[in-house]
Structure formats: C-alpha cells, structure tokens
Amino acid sequence: MDKKVLWRVLLIVAVLAAALWSLWPPSEKIRWGLDLEGGVHLVLQVQTDDAVKAELDDSAQRLLSVAAEKGLNLGPTEVDLEGRRFTVEVPPEVDRDQLSEVARDYFSEYDVEREGARWTFAFLPNVERTIRDQAVKKGLETINNRVDQFGVSEPMIQRQGVEGDRILIQLPGVDDPERVKNIIKSTAFLEFKEVMQGPAPDRPSLLAGYAGLPPADGEVVTGTRTGYSGEALGRSFYLVKKSSIITGRELRSARRSQDEYGMSIVQFDLVPSAADKFGDYTGSHIGTPMAIVLDGNVMSAPTIRARITDSGIIEGNFSVEEAEDLALVLRAGALPASIVYLEERTVGPSLGHDSVVRGVRAGVAGMVVVMLFMLVYYRLSGLNANVALLANIILLMGAMAYFGATLTLPGIAGVILTIGMAVDANVLIFERIREELKVGKTVRSAIDTGFSRAFGTILDANLTTLIAALFLFQFGTGPIKGFAVTLSIGIFASVFTAVFVSRTMYMIAHSGQDRVQALSI
Amino acid sequence: MQIIGDTNIPFLSYRRVAISASLVVILAGLAFQLLGSGLNLGIDFVGGTQVTVKFRSAPDLGQLRATMADLDAGTPALQRFDEPEKNEILIRVENPEGEEGDFTAPIIELLHRDLNPGIGDGFDLNTRGAQSLTALLASSDPDGTGLTDEAAAEHYGPMAEAVLSYRKEHGIFSSLDELDAIGGLSDPARALIKDRAVLGEFALLGAESVGPSVGADLQSKAQGAILFSLLGMLVYIWLRFQLPFGIGAVVATLHDVLITLSALAVTGREINLSTIAALLALVGYSVNDTVVIFDRVRENLKLHRGEALEPVMDGAINQTLSRTVITSGTTLLVVLSLYVFGGDVINTFAFVLLVGIIVGTYSSIFIASPVALAIHKMLAARRERRRKKGRR
Numbered sequence: 001m002d003k004k005v006l007w008r009v010l011l012i013v014a015v016l017a018a019a020l021w022s023l024w025p026p027s028e029k030i031r032w033g034l035d036l037e038g039g040v041h042l043v044l045q046v047q048t049d050d051a052v053k054a055e056l057d058d059s060a061q062r063l064l065s066v067a068a069e070k071g072l073n074l075g076p077t078e079v080d081l082e083g084r085r086f087t088v089e090v091p092p093e094v095d096r097d098q099l100s101e102v103a104r105d106y107f108s109e110y111d112v113e114r115e116g117a118r119w120t121f122a123f124l125p126n127v128e129r130t131i132r133d134q135a136v137k138k139g140l141e142t143i144n145n146r147v148d149q150f151g152v153s154e155p156m157i158q159r160q161g162v163e164g165d166r167i168l169i170q171l172p173g174v175d176d177p178e179r180v181k182n183i184i185k186s187t188a189f190l191e192f193k194e195v196m197q198g199p200a201p202d203r204p205s206l207l208a209g210y211a212g213l214p215p216a217d218g219e220v221v222t223g224t225r226t227g228y229s230g231e232a233l234g235r236s237f238y239l240v241k242k243s244s245i246i247t248g249r250e251l252r253s254a255r256r257s258q259d260e261y262g263m264s265i266v267q268f269d270l271v272p273s274a275a276d277k278f279g280d281y282t283g284s285h286i287g288t289p290m291a292i293v294l295d296g297n298v299m300s301a302p303t304i305r306a307r308i309t310d311s312g313i314i315e316g317n318f319s320v321e322e323a324e325d326l327a328l329v330l331r332a333g334a335l336p337a338s339i340v341y342l343e344e345r346t347v348g349p350s351l352g353h354d355s356v357v358r359g360v361r362a363g364v365a366g367m368v369v370v371m372l373f374m375l376v377y378y379r380l381s382g383l384n385a386n387v388a389l390l391a392n393i394i395l396l397m398g399a400m401a402y403f404g405a406t407l408t409l410p411g412i413a414g415v416i417l418t419i420g421m422a423v424d425a426n427v428l429i430f431e432r433i434r435e436e437l438k439v440g441k442t443v444r445s446a447i448d449t450g451f452s453r454a455f456g457t458i459l460d461a462n463l464t465t466l467i468a469a470l471f472l473f474q475f476g477t478g479p480i481k482g483f484a485v486t487l488s489i490g491i492f493a494s495v496f497t498a499v500f501v502s503r504t505m506y507m508i509a510h511s512g513q514d515r516v517q518a519l520s521i
Numbered sequence: 522m523q524i525i526g527d528t529n530i531p532f533l534s535y536r537r538v539a540i541s542a543s544l545v546v547i548l549a550g551l552a553f554q555l556l557g558s559g560l561n562l563g564i565d566f567v568g569g570t571q572v573t574v575k576f577r578s579a580p581d582l583g584q585l586r587a588t589m590a591d592l593d594a595g596t597p598a599l600q601r602f603d604e605p606e607k608n609e610i611l612i613r614v615e616n617p618e619g620e621e622g623d624f625t626a627p628i629i630e631l632l633h634r635d636l637n638p639g640i641g642d643g644f645d646l647n648t649r650g651a652q653s654l655t656a657l658l659a660s661s662d663p664d665g666t667g668l669t670d671e672a673a674a675e676h677y678g679p680m681a682e683a684v685l686s687y688r689k690e691h692g693i694f695s696s697l698d699e700l701d702a703i704g705g706l707s708d709p710a711r712a713l714i715k716d717r718a719v720l721g722e723f724a725l726l727g728a729e730s731v732g733p734s735v736g737a738d739l740q741s742k743a744q745g746a747i748l749f750s751l752l753g754m755l756v757y758i759w760l761r762f763q764l765p766f767g768i769g770a771v772v773a774t775l776h777d778v779l780i781t782l783s784a785l786a787v788t789g790r791e792i793n794l795s796t797i798a799a800l801l802a803l804v805g806y807s808v809n810d811t812v813v814i815f816d817r818v819r820e821n822l823k824l825h826r827g828e829a830l831e832p833v834m835d836g837a838i839n840q841t842l843s844r845t846v847i848t849s850g851t852t853l854l855v856v857l858s859l860y861v862f863g864g865d866v867i868n869t870f871a872f873v874l875l876v877g878i879i880v881g882t883y884s885s886i887f888i889a890s891p892v893a894l895a896i897h898k899m900l901a902a903r904r905e906r907r908r909k910k911g912r913r
Contacts, residue, residue: 035866038689043735045621151652175685176650177728178629185623319642320660321653341623343735346728349689351573351866358864365862366855373851377522410798413870416859417802420852421809424844427851428813431844457816460761461809464754464770468805471750472798480798487802 005511008504015496016391019398029401032172033408033482036356038349039172040180043342046165050337051135052128053081059107059121060086061243066106072099076216085110085122092117136165138336143167145332146183166342177346179325187295187338188329190248192278195289195301198238199223206237217242221291223298238298240291245281250274254330256323259315264323266314268330275310283307294326359412367419374423378430380520384505385426388497392422395493400486408482418490424461425498429454430521443516451503458499462491525843532838533831536891543776543888550783560786563793564729566743568736569615570594570624573726574632575692576608577647580723585610588635592627593617602726603865607692609726621732629725636722645721646684646694646714654681657717663709680706684714693724743797750801751775754808762815765900769893770811773884777807777877784876790869799870803877806852810845810885815893817841830897834890842886849882 023029034041060077067074075089090099096114103112103121110121140159147155147169156170174180196218200206203220207213214220223236250271257267270278282290282304291301292314299316318326371389374382396418400407433450441449466488473484510516554560564571582599589597595615602609616624637645644657658677659670666676683705688694697715700706706714731739751771759767778800785792817837818830825833856878860871 174650175689176648176653177725178626178648179650179653181623181626320656324656340621341730342621342732344623344625344728344730346625346725348573348692348724348726349685350575350692350724351726353689354692355864355866358862359867362859362862363855366858369854369858370851373854377524377847379522409867410795410870413795413799413859413863413867414802416855417806417852417874420855421806421848423851424809424848427844427847431841431847435840453820456820457813460816461812464757464808464812465805467753467757468750468801468808471746471753472801474746474749480794483795483798483802487805 002511005504005507008500008507012391012501012504016394019395019402021398022402023394023398026397026401030397031404031406032352032356033406033411034170034172034345034352035347035409036352036407036412037172038175038347038352039170040174040177041343041345042169042171042181042184043160043344044167044169044184044339045161045342046136046139046167046335047338047340048132048135048165049081051131052084053079054336055131056081056084056086059110060088063088063102063107063121067094067099067102070098070102072102074099083122084128085120087118087120090117090119132165135336136167139339140167142333142335143169143184146329147171147180149328149332150180150183152180167339173349175349179321181341181344183325183329185339185341186325186329187335188248188326188332189295189334190251190330191244191293192246193221193240193244193291193293194281194285195291196239196241198240199236199301200238201236203237206239210239214239221293221296221298223301236298238291238301240293244293245290246270246274246278248330248334250277251330254327256320256327257313259313263315264318264320265316266318266323266327266330267311268314269311270309272310278312279307279309282309355409356412359409359416363412363416363419366416370419370423374426378521380509381430381433384502384509385423385430385498387505388426388502389419389422391501392490392493392497393419395497396486396490399489399493403485403489405485405489406482407486410480411482411486414483414486414490418486418494421465422490422494422498425454425458425494426502428457428461429498429502433519433521437519437521443519444510446519447503447506451499455499458495462495466491523843525846528839528842530839530842531835532886533835533891533894535887536894539887540891543780543884547776547779547783550780550786553783554786557786558789560782561789561791563791563796564613564731564736565793566736566740568731568733569613570628570728570730571614572612572625572628572728573602574610574612574723575726576610576723577693577695577720578722579608580610582610584635585612588631589614589628591631594624609692616730616732619733621734624730625728629728632723633721640719640721643719644717646697646718647688647721647724651678651681651685654684654714658710658713661713661717663713664707665709677710680710688724692726694720696720739794743794746797746801747778747804750804754804758808758812758815762819763897765893765896766815766818768896769889769891770808770815772892773811773889774804774807774881776884776888777803777881780880781873781877785869785873788872790872793869795867795870796873799873799877803874803881806874806878807881807885810849810881811889813844814838814841814885814890818890830894834894838886838890845882845886849878853878 056079060079064074064077072094073091074094075091077086077088079086100114103110107121109124109127111124113120113122136159140157144157147157152171152174154172156168158168160166160168169184171180197209198206204212206220218239219242221238221240223238250273252269252271254266254268257265259265286304286306289301289303292299299314371386374385376382378385396415429450432454433446436446436449437443469484469487469491473481473488585599586597589612592614594617597612597614600611602611612628614624614628655674655678658680659673662673664676666673668676683703684700687699687703697718697720700711700714751774754774755767755771758770781800781803785796814837817840818834821833821837853875856871856874859867860875863871
C-alpha cells in the first residue's frame with residue numbers, strides 16, 4: 001500500500017476510533033431528550049408585580065412605624081401599584097421638617113413629593129427594575145432549591161424571555177408531574193399572626209363588632225383548606241393582625257413528623273433571633289389563639305398553651321405526602337412573587353419508551369432497504385457506499401455524544417433522514433463515474449474525475465441544506481433543536497464519509513494493480 | 522443495473538403545462554385554506570391544552586365527554602390516540618381566552634373525580650411516582666430493616682424504581698397480579714404494595730399546555746425561520762451561481778412548501794412544532810435537489826460557451842435525472858419506513874416529508890429551471906434595451 005493511502009487509512013481509523021471512544025458505552029453517553037426519556041418541560045413567568053406591590057406595602061408600613069418612633073402620627077396610607085407609588089396623609093400638626101428628614105434617611109429609593117396634607121412616595125426609575133430583577137433571581141434560586149431537595153437528577157433551570165421574567169425548567173425522568181408542579185408553584189409564604197376575632201362561619205358575623213369593616217391594622221383571612229390534594233374541609237373566617245409575629249423566612253428547618261394520633265404534621269425550628277421574638281409573644285399571650293397562615297390560607301389556629309421558643313408544629317390534616325411537600329417548600333424558602341405557568345410539556349415515560357422502540361424500528365428498516373438497494377444497483381461500489389453509510393452513522397452518534405447533544409424524537413427522524421440523504425453524495429459520485437466510463441475513460445481516471453467533479457456539487461448541495469438546518473437551530477425549542485443538531489452533524493459526516501472514506505476504499509481496492517480492468521458499479 | 526439510461530427529454534418545453542398545473546394546485550390549496558376548514562394549527566401555535574391518557578379498559582367516550590363538560594373552558598375534543606386496542610385517548614381543550622395558567626391539572630382532577638371515585642387517599646399505582654412509592658415503603662418498612670428514614674429510602678428506592686419501570690414499559694397496570702412479574706421486589710414489599718395500593722382507571726401518558734404568549738412566540742419564530750432560511754438560500758445561490766438561479770430555487774422551494782401546506786390542510790393534519798421542523802427539512806432537501814441540477818448547468822455552460830441557456834438546461838436535467846430519481850427514491854424509502862413504523866407521534870412529520878420529497882423532486886425538474894430561464898431572459902432583455910438606449 002503506498003504512503004498516501006496509508007495516511008488516509010490511519011486518519012479514517014483515528015476519526016472512527018475517536019467517535020467510538022466518545023460514544024462508548026452508548027447507554028451512558030447519548031443523552032435522551034425529554035420526549036424520549038419522559039419528563040417535564042415547564043416555562044413559567046414570575047409575577048414581578050407581586051414583588052413590587054409587596055415592596056410598596058412594606059415601605060408604607062415602615063414609614064408609619066418609623067415616623068411613630070419619632071413621635072409623628074401619620075394618617076392612613078394608600079398604595080398605587082400602577083403609578084409605582086404610595087401616598088400618606090400628613091395631618092397638619094405633624095412637623096414637616098422632621099418628616100422630610102425621615103424620608104431622606106430611610107426612604108432614599110423614593111422620590112418624595114410634598115403636597116400639603118398628602119405626601120407621595122414614588123420609586124426612583126431604576127429601583128423598580130432592581131426589585132423585579134431580584135424577584136426573578138430569588139425565584140430561580142428558590143425553585144432550584146426545591147427541585148434539588150425533591151431529588152431530580154440533572155434538572156435544567158434557567159432564566160429566559162425578553163423581559164427576563166421567565167424561567168425554563170426541564171426535569172427529566174419525573175414520573176409524577178402533578179406533584180412536582182405543585183411543589184414548584186406553591187408560594188409557600190408562611191406567617192404566624194395574632195387572631196383578633198374568629199373563627200366565624202361568615203364575614204358579616206366575624207365583623208359584627210367592627211361595624212362590618214376590618215380595622216386599619218387587621219385583615220380577614222379564611223381557613224378553607226384547598227391544600228395540595230384540593231379537598232375542602234369547611235370554611236371559617238378569621239380577623240387577624242396585618243403584621244406577622246414571625247414569617248417563614250425565620251425558619252431554620254422544617255420536616256415531616258407525626259403527632260400522638262399518627263397524623264402527619266410539619267415540625268419546624270426557628271433561627272435564634274426569631275425564637276426570642278416568638279418566645280416573648282407566646283409567653284405573653286397564653287390562652288389566646290394564633291393563626292398559622294400559608295399563602296393567605298389559615299392552616300390552623302391553635303390556642304397558645306405555653307411559651308414556645310425555638311420550635312413548633314403545624315397541623316392541618318395532612319397526608320404523609322402533603323406534609324412531606326410542605327416541609328420541603330418551607331425549607332427551600334418562599335417565592336418572592338407568585339408564578340404562572342405559560343407552557344407545560346409532560347411526556348410520560350411510557351410514551352417516550354414507545355417512541356424510541358418505534359423510531360429505532362423505522363430507522364433500521366429504512367436503512368436495511370436502502371443498503372439492499374445500493375448493493376443491487378451499484379454492486380461492489382454499493383458495498384463501498386454501505387460501509388461509508390455505517391461509518392457515517394458512527395460519526396454522527398459519536399459527534400452527538402461528544403458535543404453532549406440531546407437525542408430527541410425529531411432527532412431520531414433527523415438520523416433516519418440523514419441515512420436517506422447520506423447515500424446521495426455516493427449516488428452523485430457513482431453516477432458521475434458511470435458517465436465518465438461511458439465516454440470511454442479508463443477506470444482510474446473515471447474515478448478521479450467522478451470524485452472531483454461531484455465534489456463541487458456535493459459541497460454546494462450540502463451547504464444549502466446546512467443553511468436550513470442553522471435556521472432550524474435558531475428557531476429551536478427543545479426537540480426541534482435536537483433535529484437541527486443531528487441534521488447539521490449528519491451533513492458534515494456524510495461529506496467526510498462519502499467523499500473521503502469511499503475514495504480511500506477505492507484506492508485500497510485498486511492498489512497494487514497497474515491497470516484496473518473493470519469496476520463493479 | 523440501471524433504472525434510467527441516457528435520456529433526452531425536452532423538459533423545458535413542458536414548462537407552460539407544468540407551471541399552469543402547479544399554479545392550479547397551489548391556488549386550489551390556498552382557496553381551500555382560506556375558504557374551507559383551513560390549516561389545523563395545533564396548540565403549539567394557537568395555545569390550548571392536550572392530555573393523553575391510557576385506560577385500563579376500553580374507555581366510554583360518552584362518559585368522558587360528560588366529565589370534561591365540567592371544565593370551564595371551550596368544548597373538549599376527544600380522539601383516539603394510536604391503535605384502538607391500546608385504549609389511549611387524547612383530550613384537547615381550548616384554554617380560556619387570553620389566560621395563562623396551569624390547565625392540565627383541572628383535567629386530571631376531573632378524571633380522578635369521575636373515574637376513580639372510590640380511591641380517596643388510597644395509593645394509586647397508575648398515577649403516583651417512584652418518590653411517593655419509596656416513601657410509602659420506607660414508612661411501613663415491610664422488610665423490617667429498622668433503618669432511619671433516609672437509609673430506608675435507599676433500601677426501598679430501587680424496588681419503587683422497578684415497579685415504575687414496569688409501568689414505563691407497559692403504560693399502565695391493569696391488575697395488581699402484574700406485580701408478580703417484577704423482579705427486584707422483596708416478597709414482603711410486594712405483599713405490602715398489593716395490600717395498600719389501588720389501581721386507578723387511567724395513567725397519564727403526556728400533557729401539553731401552551732399559553733397565548735408562548736403560542737404567539739412560537740408562531741412568529743416559525744414564520745421567521747422559514748422566511749429567513751429561504752432568504753439565506755437565495756443569497757447563497759445568488760453568490761455561488763447567478764441571481765436567476767437563486768430565484769428559481771427559492772420559487773421552487775416556496776412551491777413545495779405551499780403544496781405541502783395544502784396537503785396538510787386537506788388531510789386536516791395538525792401543524793405543530795415537529796411539522797415545522799419537517800417543513801424546514803423539506804426546504805433544505807428541495808433546494809439540495811435543485812442545486813445539483815444548477816451545478817450541472819453551470820458546468821455545462823463553461824464547457825459550451827455561447828450556447829443558449831435552454832438546451833444546456835435540458836441537457837443538465839437529463840444528465841442528472843438518474844441521480845435525482847435514485848436519491849429521491851432512497852430518501853423516500855426511509856421516510857416511508859418512518860411513516861409506516863414511526864408511530865403516531867411522528868406520523869405527521871413523516872407525512873410532510875413524504876409529500877415534500879415527491880413534490881420537491883417534481884419542482885426541481887419542472888419549476889426551478891423554467892423560472893430561472895424566464896428570469897434570465899427577462900434580465901437579458903432588459904440589458905438589451907439599456908444597451909440600445911445607450912447607443913442612441
């Protein structure tokens with residue numbers, strides 16, 4: 001074998017070996033897409049308006065309490081979410097200069113307009129953006145925590161969207177999608193609140209003592225448990241203090257446990273600073289009820305029997321799983337804003353499994369037919385093309401494994417399409433060789449011109465297909481991207497195998513012969 | 522062996538017939554799309570919810586309709602999925618106008634309410650996951666390991682996985698006795714599952730819900746992808762060949778896309794993300810076919826300088842005819858195998874390619890070259906007029 005051929009053979013062997021090496025073992029190296037393995041793909045939007053509103057509410061309350069500390073008694077506040085501002089009534093007796101000082105010292109993120117008896121606090125422009133951005137970041141972190149604690153292997157969680165307020169979540173292999181969706185979605189904002197009145201069966205009887213309207217520092221919450229499995233356990237109304245004693249932010253840990261009757265409960269520990277606060281409160285309110293409010297719903301309203309400091313329990317007629325999930329979301333922390341699902345794609349593992357079996361069956365059937373045809377039509381040259389085709393598939397899978405590309409259902413279709421189109425380059429070459437032989441060229445020169453003439457065509461034809469594949473990739477969401485990737489890699493692989501590999505095979509077949517008499521084509 | 526020998530068919534002389542026939546088909550297709558039922562856009566583009574469930578026994582469609590009537594959304598459409606004996610049903614519902622949210626959960630809740638009324642807090646082996654099953658086993662500890670929660674979860678985890686992978690393979694448990702066939706399950710654990718688990722009537726195969734904002738996004742992206750890939754090819758062929766060839770190739774490809782879309786409209790097949798992927802693959806394939814012919818035209822033009830374009834084109838088409846037919850044939854074979862064996866999920870994908878390859882092969886012979894020729898003549902005539910004007 002002459003040196004030139006030897007180099008070509010070595011290169012081909014090296015490339016194929018590299019492909020096999022990156023591919024082996026296939027069950028570990030080829031990443032299956034969600035549509036084949038089963039799993040959940042979710043796109044959700046963080047309702048950042050919630051965070052903006054919470055910040056405004058919080059600031060309004062803070063203003064009242066800071067001013068009160070300086071002896072300034074302000075009137076009621078009003079939050080205007082649309083205008084990103086809140087207003088406060090300033091009674092005539094309040095010292096304007098002192099209030100200005102408070103505004104300057106404590107509310108630097110606001111632009112304050114002092115108009116007589118009504119002062120308006122409006123967000124400075126970039127503050128709002130920061131709050132929204134922070135809300136998404138915190139949401140991302142919280143969801144990451146929850147998914148991590150639930151135990152999903154290789155989750156993908158990332159921020160996307162023009163506004164940056166969308167989060168894409170991909171959880172492969174999840175077999176109980178409804179449960180995971182609930183865990184991700186629950187805001188999990190836990191508050192412990194002082195009960196001022198209640199429980200009562202309806203709103204009017206609850207507020208009978210307050211002339212039908214809740215007082216300024218109180219709010220009405222209901223105790224309908226729509227819980228995690230949605231069963232209603234009666235409805236009761238409570239009037240609670242607006243400000244919380246402690247919130248879920250101050251939990252150190254939470255876990256599922258059982259009470260003396262075997263019912264599932266959630267047990268929690270508090271961080272030290274909260275433990276002091278909680279101890280002071282419960283110590284001075286023995287005998288009064290306290291509401292445990294989760295996402296605006298009263299879970300339970302136990303009567304305080306003794307001073308509680310660093311730990312406590314939440315009861316709520318939970319099933320084992322509900323208690324488990326509640327403990328999980330409490331540990332992982334609350335979402336800073338509610339979320340809304342924009343897109344959901346769940347593929348049950350059995351559907352994916354079915355798709356794989358059928359896809360592979362279709363691929364193998366198609367390939368066998370094409371190979372048989374090539375063998376019959378081009379005889380030994382057809383064999384050459386078939387070897388090139390096999391090499392092509394090894395390269396394609398190897399490259400996919402190397403780049404960590406995901407094999408999706410359209411991706412399998414892409415592989416099958418590649419099989420059909422990969423022989424195209426060989427067909428172009430063989431037809432050209434036949435033409436050259438027909439005009440009376442020798443076998444060697446027919447092969448030479450056949451390959452060189454066909455090469456230009458193959459290049460042009462494949463580059464145009466590549467353009468389509470690139471736009472497909474650009475467009476790509478999940479499965480489609482997988483198709484674009486397989487198609488693009490397939491194009492490169494088929495140019496290499498059809499042109500380089502099959503040329504080399506001709507060289508090997510004809511080496512040592514001075515004059516090649518006939519070509520099996 | 523040879524299927525097509527030396528031919529000398531005057532393809533371009535049929536151009537008036539071919540172009541008229543194509544125009545008639547395209548116009549009829551467009552008329553059907555505009556006046557008839559139109560394109561069946563899937564939830565990927567118009568938004569909506571789609572849930573696929575497998576039942577233990579043949580489902581009662583009337584009862585299912587009644588169940589779904591309780592949804593506060595548009596009328597649900599129920600259709601069989603895959604082969605009838607698999608007892609698989611696809612439920613498709615329009616989402617409430619303009620709203621975003623989780624719309625699959627209510628459907629599944631309704632199914633539970635009406636089909637699994639007696640289950641209550643029972644452990645439904647057909648809808649619960651491996652995590653829940655592990656927790657169930659770990660909390661009752663049938664093997665009497667006496668391990669802590671975490672260690673027990675490690676002990677029972679593989680057993681739960683084994684049960685779930687059985688469901689993964691078969692889609693649904695129709696009887697608890699099927700648990701006997703599962704290896705890797707300890708006898709006490711098997712007995713406990715048999716005792717505690719119940720079998721719900723259905724298992725969830727898949728669920729998809731697309732809200733209006735994502736739907737609008739996908740729609741504009743899909744249009745953009747097709748438009749820009751055509752433009753990209755126009756520019757590439759313009760640079761590598763000449764403008765008339767670029768226009769010829771793009772017109773031929775557009776022709777294929779329009780006819781394939783008409784075929785989708787007529788057969789009422791749904792247009793979803795993978796249909797778009799197939800259309801883009803078709804764009805690539807169709808241009809590929811055309812470029813091979815144009816390449817030969819370019820080569821022959823160099824060989825026979827001064828010859829008119831029309832006979833050169835005819836020659837090139839004839840010379841490449843054998844290749845065109847064989848490549849289309851082999852690709853068609855694999856796509857056909859995809860169409861027949863690929864299953865329901867990928868059927869429309871294969872259909873698009875099937876129609877597209879046939880139409881694409883036709884158009885690269887009968888449409889692309891005539892259009893390129895016409896544009897070429899038009900440009901030549903304009904040049905001629907300018908030249909004459911300049912002389913005067």
